[in-house]
Amino acid sequence: MRYQQNLAWSVLLRLFHWSFALSVVVLVTTGFYIHFPWTNTMLEGGRSFPVATMFYIHFIAAFVFTAALLARLYLLLFGNRQERFWDFLPITPKNIVNLFKTIANYLYISDKYDRRLGHNTLAGIFYLVTFILGLVQVLSGFYMLYPENVVWQTWGLRLLGPMQQARYLHYLIMWYFIFFAFVHLYIVVWSDIWHKEGLISSIVNGRKYTPDKS
């Protein structure tokens, strides 16, 4: 079978993806430690700072996370066709049809796969949810990082409530990211096996393959 090769993802999107993925792994690992500091030490605080060090790594990863989200926001508006939001959200009849076809295919109800060069609509919806929850993490995170800062305090109080509420939300959304990471990995591997479009390598080299019908 012959395959046609098409460029799906720009360099910037691939950079976004990997910095975002890496930052989420680091944020969840250090975030868990901050939530439950499971190590203990008899060393006095002037000699070792495990919690402070974990916080430091968490904060830096948070900036990577924020920067990645901002880059993605730019690409949602000014990226290539596959990267813009109207390509994968259920806002056009074509995309709504794609949503149902994808669900049917994922549930093994239908063998037909509605091929897209970019995201399918089901994935697109979850990416948008992830994006919005990511913004909530950024707001609640900076609200806690700079508690005295007037801007973060104002918006944190207005949108999230008192600090403890923001902290709780920040913790709960962490679980969404853990859930998302596992489901994402499962579907990517599953799709790579079933749909043979080189999905996993596409996020490295930017290219997807479609069977050449001609």
Next chain:
Amino acid sequence: MSRHDFGNEVNNMRVDRRTFIKGCTMAAAALGLSETMVPKLVAAATSAQRPPVVWLHFQECTGCTESLLRASHPDIGRLILDIISLDYHETVMAAAGHQAEQVLQETINKYNGKFICVVEGGIPTKDGGIYCKIGGRTAVDILADVAPKAAAVIAIGTCASFGGIQAAKPNPTGAVGVRDLVKGTPIINIPGCPPNPISFLGTVLHYLTFKRLPRTDQLGRPLFAYGREIHDQCERRAHFDEGRFVEQFGDEAHRQGFCLYKVGCKGPGTFSNCPAVRFNGVGAWPVGVGHGCVGCTEPEFWDTMTPFYERLPGVTIPGGGEGIVTGATSVGMKILGVTAAAVGIHAAVGIGKRVVKCKKCNKTPDEQE
């Protein structure tokens, strides 16, 4: 001792009963003892068999005695004078001259092996010890006479503990601390310039109650008062961890009460209970009022802790040396900058491509797809 006797004993004192019990409770708290131990401390402190005290002054400024007696909270000073039966103390005793020296001799011979010797000040050893003489005898001779007969020696202040300012380089008089001269008698060091009266009171009450000196660190300092670094108990510690430092005295950070490490605070190298116990009964201590710790409880602090207003080397600040919040913010700004650059490059390439394409399409319309 019955409850009635106990009350009478306390009532005969120069401080009122309430102050006395309060002082014993403060000492018990400083020692880390349960409140149920307070009556035992009170009983020991009022016991008729409590040992007399001989207080020796050598190379010193009398600052330790002064801070003990003239604290803004004078009750502690009076309490100490009530608890210890002070037979010889050059600053406060009424006797003078031969009479005073006679009292000293009588006490150390009568209570041989039973009295407590408190030493204030360093002891000069150079040139036969001629740089400090009292009643015609050198400090070395007096100490050699008194210390072996004492049940225990309490070195009060950094001078008596480690030599202090007169032992600073080049140490012209060859001054040393008690521990360098006295062997065989238990010695406890209460360093500080001056030390906190509560640390001295706690040590004395511990000795009276348990008939032994409190546990000490390797420098002979009681662990209840010198067991932890100032840095680890400091109220400004969060500013250190998060990277908020005073850069100059009087700057905005100083007014905000940030960490004094960069203007020379020696808290990360100094062991004492100052942040917890504080001074003068008004809750004040150097760092609390905006001045860094100078490290006065440490040996050779005049040589190793100076200059007082330059930072102590070899202290790890978490977060890449800037503090976790300040450090993460500066790294974060760089990350955001790189991202902005990447987005800018992406936008520039996109616009550039479009311009090139349009030029092509204008020139050769056939190539248009």
